[in-house]
Amino acid sequence: MKMKIGIVLYPTFGGSGIVATELGKALSRKGHQIHFITYSQPVKLGILRENIYYHEVSTSDYPLFEYTPYEQVLTSKLVDVVKYEKLDLLHVHYAIPHASAAYMAQKILSEQGINIPFITTLHGTDITLVGKDPSFEPVITFSINHSNIVTAVSESLKKDTLEHFKIKKTIKVIPNFICFEDYKLLNNEKYKKRIASNNEKIITHVSNFRKVKRIQDVLKIFKIINNSNPSKLVLVGDGPERPKMERLARELEISDHVNFLGNLKSTKEVLNISDLFILPSSSESFGLAALEALACGVPVISTNSGGIPEVVEHGKSGFLSEAGNFKEMGQNALNIISDNQTHNQFKSNAIKSAKKFDIQHILPKYEEVYKESLNTINQ
Numbered sequence: 001m002k003m004k005i006g007i008v009l010y011p012t013f014g015g016s017g018i019v020a021t022e023l024g025k026a027l028s029r030k031g032h033q034i035h036f037i038t039y040s041q042p043v044k045l046g047i048l049r050e051n052i053y054y055h056e057v058s059t060s061d062y063p064l065f066e067y068t069p070y071e072q073v074l075t076s077k078l079v080d081v082v083k084y085e086k087l088d089l090l091h092v093h094y095a096i097p098h099a100s101a102a103y104m105a106q107k108i109l110s111e112q113g114i115n116i117p118f119i120t121t122l123h124g125t126d127i128t129l130v131g132k133d134p135s136f137e138p139v140i141t142f143s144i145n146h147s148n149i150v151t152a153v154s155e156s157l158k159k160d161t162l163e164h165f166k167i168k169k170t171i172k173v174i175p176n177f178i179c180f181e182d183y184k185l186l187n188n189e190k191y192k193k194r195i196a197s198n199n200e201k202i203i204t205h206v207s208n209f210r211k212v213k214r215i216q217d218v219l220k221i222f223k224i225i226n227n228s229n230p231s232k233l234v235l236v237g238d239g240p241e242r243p244k245m246e247r248l249a250r251e252l253e254i255s256d257h258v259n260f261l262g263n264l265k266s267t268k269e270v271l272n273i274s275d276l277f278i279l280p281s282s283s284e285s286f287g288l289a290a291l292e293a294l295a296c297g298v299p300v301i302s303t304n305s306g307g308i309p310e311v312v313e314h315g316k317s318g319f320l321s322e323a324g325n326f327k328e329m330g331q332n333a334l335n336i337i338s339d340n341q342t343h344n345q346f347k348s349n350a351i352k353s354a355k356k357f358d359i360q361h362i363l364p365k366y367e368e369v370y371k372e373s374l375n376t377i378n379q
Contacts, residue, residue, distance in 0.1 A: 003370055004033040006081055008074070008092040008102065011042040015288040016123035019153075019176050020093040021045055023366065026179065026359050028052045030367075035085055037077060039070070055081050071097040071104075078105035082116055089373050090118040091366075092147075095126045096136060099143035117148035117373035122171070124153065124285025124306075127161050141165045148376045149369055154307030157285040172369065175310070176286045177362040180355055183268060183295035192273040195259060201231040201337050204274040204298070206267050206289045207281075209239025216248055217280035217326040221301065223252050224330025225276075229338060233258045234274070236267055271296035276337055279308070282323040287311045290318075295354035299346035301333045317346065317353040 005027060009020035021042040024034040028051035036042060039057045048054060057077045059070055078101060081087065090105070092098035102118040109116055120143065127140070144150055144167055151174045152158040158171045196202050203222055207213040215235070222233045235245075235258065242260065249255040264270065267289075271277070277293035279302040284290075286307040290300045294311070300318035302308050312318045319332035336346050 001371065002031045002033070003088045003374075004035070004086060005370065006035045006037055006078065006085075006087045006090040008037050008078070008090060008098045009042065010094060011036075011038045011040050011045075015176065015286065016093050016121075016125075017042055019123070019288065020091075020121075022177070022179060022359070023091075023363075024052065025049075026363050027366075030363070035081055035087060037074075037081055053085070071101050074098070074101040075104040075108070078102060079108050082109055083112070083114065087116060089116060089370055091121065091370070092118055093121050093123060095120060095122060095140045095143050099147055100139050103143055103146050115377045117377050119149045119151065119369060119373050120144060120147040121174075122150065122152040122157055122161060124157055127157060127164065127285070137165065141167065145169055148373045151369060153286045154310050156307040156310065160285075160306075174362060174365045174369070175357060176288050176291065177357050177359045178288075178291055178295050178354065180295055180358040180360075183271075183292070183354070188269065188273055191269060195234060195273065196232045198230070200257075201225070201229055201275040202234060202273055203231050203276050203278060203333070204234045204236065204270055204293070205278050206236040206270075206292075207239070207279075209237050209241040209245070211241060212281055212283050213241070214280045214282055214323065215241050215245045217324065217329070218278050219245065219248055219252055219254065219258070220326040221278055221280065221330045221333060222258070223254050224327070225333050225337070226254060226257055228334055231257065231275075234261060234270055235259065236261050236264055236270055238262050267292060268296065271298055274298045275343070276301060276333055277318075278302070278329070278333070280323065280326065280329060281305055281308070284308050291354060291357055294318075294350040297347040297351045299336050299343070299350050301329050301336075311353070311357070313349065313353055317350040 007024045010017045028034045033051050035053045037055045057074050090102050092102045099120040150169045151172045153176045205218045225231050249258045277298045277300045279290050284306040291311050300312045303323040304320040314320045321328045
């Protein structure tokens with residue numbers, strides 16, 4: 001059964017936007033018609049192809065309002081796209097403001113004789129950060145409870161959601177995924193030489209440089225590694241903590257060995273030349289960056305926070321420690337990279353772990369949920 005699906009997302013470099021975009025692209029390849037609805041073209045969308053459409057939510061200034069009422073503008077756009085493109089369902093990523101806008105659109109459309117279900121996928125920040133702000137709690141609770149179907153990207157996130165909100169809905173867990181084929185190992189010696197001209201080990205971190213990512217620990221772990229094993233650190237991403245971390249790198253006297261690359265449209269090239277990936281976050285609803293590293297055969301040093309233990313197998317594809325324990329993480333890193341045989345075993349295990357999250361295994365779960373959502377309005 002081919003469906004017309006509206007996907008509402010944040011179009012940025014964050015994990016939820018990337019996952020939602022890749023999901024839409026994969027669905028389009030299976031013959032479903034996909035309509036992305038957001039305020040700018042998703043960064044991972046690329047050239048529009050068959051079965052993919054993009055509808056921009058215009059956020060021009062309104063003289064009456066100090067801030068543009070995005071939720072209302074999005075609601076109107078959803079009503080418009082559903083009506084004129086004859087969509088079968090909406091899949092919204094993030095509770096605020098997407099699920100609440102979808103609920104309003106659903107009510108407006110029902111008064112016009114159009115019944116459309118919406119699925120809400122929870123990605124983490126909407127629950128762990130935004131959700132704990134009491135001012136948002138009633139809207140998030142209402143939006144989740146009035147979604148036709150709710151999914152979360154990890155068991156850990158499901159547990160957090162049920163702990164912090166009065167949820168009556170069943171939450172289905174459908175993990176994040178990767179298109180494993182896209183991460184095929186490339187032999188890019190020239191690029192590797194540019195970063196590590198003396199054959200040093202390449203240690204990588206990818207994030208949005210927020211406090212929760214604990215980038216100070218990345219630098220401290222790297223210093224431990226570099227003291228015993230000559231290495232280079234590559235930091236991909238940008239955010240509020242970056243200036244502070246650039247200063248800390250100088251204070252730790254490692255700045256000559258550290259490369260801040262900023263945001264990249266694709267991290268695959270960097271991951272493909274990496275020997276180890278570090279993700280010492282204090283909170284991580286899933287750990288998509290870690291999964292992408294595993295897919296490139298890169299072992300992961302991380303924490304046992306949130307959904308990370310669902311992705312990284314401790315002692316097999318990497319090591320997990322308590323958040324903040326950078327000394328143990330540094331030692332774990334050395335245990336992997338100091339011995340070639342151990343390193344190769346972890347690399348092999350990393351690829352095996354990542355294959356479990358290939359989109360081929362995850363896509364049918366979403367298609368099943370879509371069919372189920374259609375049944376909820378036909379009852």
